[in-house]
Amino acid sequence: MEDNKITDAIDTIRANWPPENRTMLIEALTLAIGALEKQMHKKPIMKDWSPAFCPSCGKELSELIGDGYYKHWTNRNICDCGQKLNWG
Numbered sequence: 001m002e003d004n005k006i007t008d009a010i011d012t013i014r015a016n017w018p019p020e021n022r023t024m025l026i027e028a029l030t031l032a033i034g035a036l037e038k039q040m041h042k043k044p045i046m047k048d049w050s051p052a053f054c055p056s057c058g059k060e061l062s063e064l065i066g067d068g069y070y071k072h073w074t075n076r077n078i079c080d081c082g083q084k085l086n087w088g
């Protein structure tokens with residue numbers, strides 16, 4: 001799925017948000033938006049001399065290779081939490 005189509009879908013859901021008394025529907029839509037957001041590629045959080053982290057769950061996506069250097073798992077296109085990754 002293309003990222004811009006997902007953004008459009010989320011915008012459409014938000015623009016048609018149900019009234020507050022529709023709690024079950026709101027819960028379902030909130031869950032759906034969360035799942036859709038993970039389908040959009042996001043950059044891992046990266047800083048110098050630090051491991052990379054998943055922008056959704058915070059899981060470390062690197063391994064320490066010594067002397068403060070980290071090898072980022074750039075061959076991973078998806079985190080264990082389902083977040084799609086874009087290493088840029």
Ligand SMILES: [Zn+2]
Nearest residue numbers: 054057079081
């Ligand atoms: Zn994650």
